[in-house]
Amino acid sequence: MKQSTALDLRVYAGLIAFGILGPILFPDYVQTIAVMWLMVLMAVTWDITGGQMGYNSLGNVCFFGIGMYASAIVQISQFTDVAAYTAAFGAIRVEFTDAQYFTGLFLGLIAGGIAAAVFALLIGPAMLGLRGPYFAIGTLGLAVAVGELVAGWGYVGGGGGISMPVYPGDAGAGAWMFYVLLAVLALGTHLVVRWLYSTQFGLAINAIRDDEDKADAMGIHANRYKTMAWAFAAFFMGIGGAIFGNMSGFIEPLEVAFPTATFGIFMVAMALLGGKGTLWGPVLGAILFHIVKEVTWTYLLGWQWVALGAIIIINIVYFQQGILGWAQDRWPAAFGLTVDRGGAARPAAGEAAE
Amino acid sequence: MSAGAVNNVIEVRGVSKAFGGVQANTDISIDVPDGKITGLIGPNGSGKTTLFNSIVGYHPIDGGSIKFRGREISSLRVPDIARLGMLRTFQQTRIYSKMNCMDNMQISVSHRDSSTFSIFASRDTGEIVEEAERLLEFVGLYEKRFLISGDLSFGQQKLLEFAMALMNRPKVLLLDEPTAGINPTLINGLIDRLKRANEELGVTLLVIEHNMRVIMNLAEQISCLAHGELLATGSPDDLQNDPRVIDAYLGAH
Numbered sequence: 185m186k187q188s189t190a191l192d193l194r195v196y197a198g199l200i201a202f203g204i205l206g207p208i209l210f211p212d213y214v215q216t217i218a219v220m221w222l223m224v225l226m227a228v229t230w231d232i233t234g235g236q237m238g239y240n241s242l243g244n245v246c247f248f249g250i251g252m253y254a255s256a257i258v259q260i261s262q263f264t265d266v267a268a269y270t271a272a273f274g275a276i277r278v279e280f281t282d283a284q285y286f287t288g289l290f291l292g293l294i295a296g297g298i299a300a301a302v303f304a305l306l307i308g309p310a311m312l313g314l315r316g317p318y319f320a321i322g323t324l325g326l327a328v329a330v331g332e333l334v335a336g337w338g339y340v341g342g343g344g345g346i347s348m349p350v351y352p353g354d355a356g357a358g359a360w361m362f363y364v365l366l367a368v369l370a371l372g373t374h375l376v377v378r379w380l381y382s383t384q385f386g387l388a389i390n391a392i393r394d395d396e397d398k399a400d401a402m403g404i405h406a407n408r409y410k411t412m413a414w415a416f417a418a419f420f421m422g423i424g425g426a427i428f429g430n431m432s433g434f435i436e437p438l439e440v441a442f443p444t445a446t447f448g449i450f451m452v453a454m455a456l457l458g459g460k461g462t463l464w465g466p467v468l469g470a471i472l473f474h475i476v477k478e479v480t481w482t483y484l485l486g487w488q489w490v491a492l493g494a495i496i497i498i499n500i501v502y503f504q505q506g507i508l509g510w511a512q513d514r515w516p517a518a519f520g521l522t523v524d525r526g527g528a529a530r531p532a533a534g535e536a537a538e
Numbered sequence: 539m540s541a542g543a544v545n546n547v548i549e550v551r552g553v554s555k556a557f558g559g560v561q562a563n564t565d566i567s568i569d570v571p572d573g574k575i576t577g578l579i580g581p582n583g584s585g586k587t588t589l590f591n592s593i594v595g596y597h598p599i600d601g602g603s604i605k606f607r608g609r610e611i612s613s614l615r616v617p618d619i620a621r622l623g624m625l626r627t628f629q630q631t632r633i634y635s636k637m638n639c640m641d642n643m644q645i646s647v648s649h650r651d652s653s654t655f656s657i658f659a660s661r662d663t664g665e666i667v668e669e670a671e672r673l674l675e676f677v678g679l680y681e682k683r684f685l686i687s688g689d690l691s692f693g694q695q696k697l698l699e700f701a702m703a704l705m706n707r708p709k710v711l712l713l714d715e716p717t718a719g720i721n722p723t724l725i726n727g728l729i730d731r732l733k734r735a736n737e738e739l740g741v742t743l744l745v746i747e748h749n750m751r752v753i754m755n756l757a758e759q760i761s762c763l764a765h766g767e768l769l770a771t772g773s774p775d776d777l778q779n780d781p782r783v784i785d786a787y788l789g790a791h
Contacts, residue, residue: 385657387637387645394634401594401632402706403620403649409657522638522684 188520192378195464196371203367207360218363218431220474221370225424226451227458227466228374229417234452235460236381237413238393239312243323244421245448246330247300249441251422252429253334254299255292256346259430262288270341282352289349293365293426300422301415308411315396324444331442345436348429362431369427373420378463380416389413393461453496459506468507547572547710547742548593548624553602553612555585555592562588565602566768568761570710575736575743577757579750579777581787585766586746587629590712593744594626595619607709621650623709627716629746631695635688639679639698642687643670646702670705677701677731693720697728704735710742711735717749725749729756750788754778762787 203221207214226248233239260266264278280288307326314322335343351358380386388409391399399406429435442448450473458469476495480488503510512519548570555563563585570576578586592599595616604612611619634642644666674680677697682690687698696716703711716732717725729752735741747753753760754774761771764786770777777783 380658382660382662383658384645384647384661387641387661388657390637390641391634391645394636395632398628398632398634400616401620401626401628402646402702403617403625404645405617405649405657521686 192463196375199371199467203371207363214359214363215431216478218359218366220471221363221366222424222428223450223454223470223474224467225366225370225373225420226447227454227470228370228377229421229424230451231455231460231466232377232380232389232413232417233410234455235462235466236386236393237389237410238396239410239414240320240452241323241414242320242448242452243325243327243444244417244451245442245444246323246327247304247418247421248425248428248447249327249331249334249437250303250418251296251300251425252435252441253340254422255289255296255426256348256429256435257340258295259288259292259349260346262291267339270339270344270346273341273344278349280349280352285349285352289430292430293423296426297419297423300425301419304415304418305411308414309407312407312410312414324448327442327444327448331437331444334441335437341436343437345434345440347434348432350433351430359431362427365427366424366431369420369423374467376420377416381463385409385412453492453499456504456506457495457499459508459510459512462506462508462512465506465508472507545572546570547607548744549603549605550589550593551603551605553589553592553604554600555588555597556600561766563592563599564766566763566766567602568768568771570742570744571759573736573740573742574759575732575745575757577753577760577774578744578746578763579748579753579760579787580763580769584763584787586763587714588766589763590626590714590744590746594624594712617649620706621648623648623650623707624712625703625706625708625710626712627696627699627703627714629714629718631692631699633687633695633699633702635686637687638685639674639683639687639690640667640670642698642702643674643705646705648706673701673704674698676704676734678727693724696720697724700728700731704739704741707739708741710744713743713745713747715746715748717747717752725752732756 206217210217226244230241230244233241257266260269263280263284264276269276269278311319311322311326334340340346351361388399388404391404392406392410396406425441429441432440435441454469454473455466456469457473458467459465473495477488477492480491484491499506505513512521546569550566550568553563553566554561566585566589568578578589580586591597593604595611595614595618599612602612603610606619606622606624611622634645644661647666671680671683674683677700679694679697679701682694687695690698696719700716713732717728720728732743732745733756736743745753745756747756757774759771760774760777762769762777762783769782769786770780772780778788
């Protein structure tokens with residue numbers, strides 16, 4: 185226990201150091217590193233249900249989009265009529281004062297998290313009744329459906345999208361603010377998730393992953409915990425969506441808010457790459473994945489999807505446990521796992537005590 | 539309940555269950571007296587496990603009544619019944635195979651009184667850890683407590699499943715073939731532990747068992763099923779001499 189805490193602290197310190205130094209040393213990449221933190225957030229929250237609970241969702245991106253739209257509605261509705269604002273397609277320019285902007289942003293982020301979590305609580309009992317591949321396909325359908333519904337909803341501008349309130353200072357300072365928000369959210373979420381896994385709740389969702397029927401038979405409130413776990417993921421994903429929407433400046437349903445085929449799949453691929461069901465696997469996977477993605481986008485343009493596809497295929501075929509999962513199998517003692525070196529003589533231990 | 543009558547913790551009355559055209563249980567009535575060990579025997583396919591599943595709420599019954607401590611439970615679902623204090627173990631042993639033994643034990647605490655928020659308590663509270671260690675010691679798995687449970691041998695997994703059930707402090711424990719697949723030397727130890735769980739921890743047991751030596755040694759009252767119907771109920775001696783039971787199950791020797 186002590187040993188792993190010390191290791192965790194060192195990793196946190198390393199990440200914080202990178203979080204501060206990275207954008208200072210590479211000021212051109214502030215946006216890119218900000219998106220890396222978003223990727224970390226996505227992989228870590230996906231892993232709550234995907235890795236620790238055994239429910240592989242392909243639709244968690246819907247929480248991202250719901251958080252984004254909830255924040256947009258809250259931020260705009262404070263100072264003007266949302267329907268009129270979106271109907272004008274950017275023709276109405278609301279000049280937010282600094283105080284208005286930051287109050288709206290603050291409330292918007294909270295609203296984004298709460299809206300996504302409430303949605304998860306409402307839809308969870310029905311969706312989480314599905315198991316295995318049915319859950320995966322069901323959630324994929326859910327994300328696509330929510331995106332399409334928003335695209336057809338005139339109040340929020342439908343497919344035309346919404347121009348978000350503009351950061352009142354200069355653009356460089358805005359980029360820094362969103363960078364800090366995403367970095368703090370990603371690390372803060374990881375801390376909360378780490379705590380969550382240290383509680384009885386963490387054991388309960390692990391039990392559901394290993395054998396849900398057994399968990400039921402032992403009286404564990406499996407249905408309640410499944411929905412709660414999903415709502416945890418949704419809450420942080422919703423805040424992430426709200427920040428990303430403001431950072432983008434313009435949001436629309438299919439490419440920005442509910443990108444099922446990119447972010448929706450990336451979060452699964454990243455968690456699998458790093459090692460699903462481990463504390464640090466999703467973080468490692470997200471960082472590596474993001475680096476590969478950015479490098480191929482820059483130097484192998486045209487081949488970037490092929491490169492990502494190749495990574496996913498190699499991952500699935502040869503490294504199903506992911507990088508940390510593989511390392512854990514290889515060096516179990518380094519991960520605090522106990523290996524049986526006693527041979528087969530032990531079962532009689534109880535007998536000897538008789 | 540009349541004075542002097544035995545206090546039955548489970549009362550099964552006229553329970554029937556069919557799967558499609560297969561009549562798995564027909565009009566079965568058995569009693570499980572409080573604080574005792576009751577046996578359930580019968581040939582393969584006679585409906586023993588179906589009856590277990592009906593009692594713990596795994597599937598709805600077609601007719602009849604099942605009472606647990608006087609309360610009708612035939613319409614309750616599995617986790618609700620488990621939280622009332624009636625647990626079952628599985629014929630194909632079921633444990634949380636990717637977690638270590640201690641974690642398996644710690645999540646098996648009773649969820650009877652757990653509120654939504656008590657689940658966020660730390661998993662390492664001393665009381666729970668001590669109890670888990672004590673029970674692992676009781677079944678002889680203390681040395682293995684930090685091993686991933688899926689790496690244990692089948693017999694050890696059965697012992698772990700039994701310890702997990704005790705961790706829950708059930709009123710009644712339904713055991714589906716607790717000795718199947720366990721080597722003969724370990725079986726004696728298991729019988730002893732079942733008796734001690736019954737005597738020292740006050741857990742009422744209902745045991746399905748094919749090993750006649752085990753069940754005759756263990757149970758005070760045994761019911762025999764055949765072809766989905768209740769053949770006979772009585773003391774081990776009564777059953778061993780009952781011609782119908784000999785004919786359907788024990789075989790003449």
